[in-house]
Amino acid sequence: MKKRGNLITENVIFIILNLVFLAIMVVFLVTKASDAAPMEEKYAKEIALMIDVAKTGMITNFDMSDAVNKAKKEEFDLTKIVTFTDNTVLVRLRQDGKGYSYSFFNDVNPSFSFNNNGQAQLVVNSK
Amino acid sequence: MKQDKRGSDKMISMYWFLILFLVAAAVVYMAAVFYGKPFDVREVEANLLVNKIADCFADENYFRTDLTQDNFMQKCHLNFNVEDEQTWKDDQLYVRVDIEPLGDIIEAGNKEVLDFCSAELTKNAYCIERKLYAIDIDNNPYYLSIKAGVRKTEKNVR
Numbered sequence: 001m002k003k004r005g006n007l008i009t010e011n012v013i014f015i016i017l018n019l020v021f022l023a024i025m026v027v028f029l030v031t032k033a034s035d036a037a038p039m040e041e042k043y044a045k046e047i048a049l050m051i052d053v054a055k056t057g058m059i060t061n062f063d064m065s066d067a068v069n070k071a072k073k074e075e076f077d078l079t080k081i082v083t084f085t086d087n088t089v090l091v092r093l094r095q096d097g098k099g100y101s102y103s104f105f106n107d108v109n110p111s112f113s114f115n116n117n118g119q120a121q122l123v124v125n126s127k
Numbered sequence: 128m129k130q131d132k133r134g135s136d137k138m139i140s141m142y143w144f145l146i147l148f149l150v151a152a153a154v155v156y157m158a159a160v161f162y163g164k165p166f167d168v169r170e171v172e173a174n175l176l177v178n179k180i181a182d183c184f185a186d187e188n189y190f191r192t193d194l195t196q197d198n199f200m201q202k203c204h205l206n207f208n209v210e211d212e213q214t215w216k217d218d219q220l221y222v223r224v225d226i227e228p229l230g231d232i233i234e235a236g237n238k239e240v241l242d243f244c245s246a247e248l249t250k251n252a253y254c255i256e257r258k259l260y261a262i263d264i265d266n267n268p269y270y271l272s273i274k275a276g277v278r279k280t281e282k283n284v285r
Binding site: 028052087 | 154208
């Protein structure tokens with residue numbers, strides 16, 4: 001009986017350790033995937049390309065809820081997530097980072113806004 | 128005999144954890160490679176630049192004859208200034224338009240970008256050339272060759 005008990009305990013510990021390992025792997029991948037840095041890069045480049053392809057007066061609506069949720073989690077001012085300086089867009093999702101900037105060649109005057117659900121609106125105005 | 132069996136069980140566990148360690152190392156390496164690489168958007172950017180120039184030259188379906196070297200950037204609404212990144216000095220883009228039969232050449236940006244165009248996309252500027260025919264309002268034909276180069280290597284390749 002004692003041997004049988006030992007065998008079960010050993011197997012249970014073995015399975016638990018395996019599950020712990022799996023959980024660590026999943027947490028690592030989820031953390032990496034929702035990291036702010038690649039999200040900033042992705043949105044900065046996407047917005048720059050949207051501006052490049054746009055004609056003046058064009059309005060583009062798209063989903064940025066994951067970035068908004070990230071910024072909320074980081075307690076970052078939502079109005080400063082997307083900013084424009086000359087012909088460069090800067091996307092920032094956290095206080096301690098400098099964000100990611102990318103330039104666009106279309107000589108226009110873009111403006112950007114969010115609604116509460118993280119739906120973004122990009123308006124391309126003439127200069 | 129019993130001692131041997133217990134010993135072999137422990138050996139299997141040890142190898143199992145060695146395998147887990149190798150799997151973990153592979154996952155971490157792959158994640159680092161995947162998320163460490165920037166998104167390369169130069170191909171899309173170069174295509175958009177060529178499309179914009181083609182649209183500008185063929186305004187309302189007719190070839191525009193009022194575009195010159197001096198007013199090209201302004202009339203086509205182009206701005207080649209770039210963000211402050213390492214040693215960039217607003218020299219990351221280049222366009223050249225050859226217009227036949229006029230023999231005119233209109234160019235803007237950093238000419239050296241085209242010198243580094245190569246089939247090996249990863250380390251050099253991305254370049255594209257597109258040719259098109261157009262007619263002006265009097266039905267005179269024109270042949271345009273538009274070349275565009277986008278460098279921005281530091282932000283698109285690692």
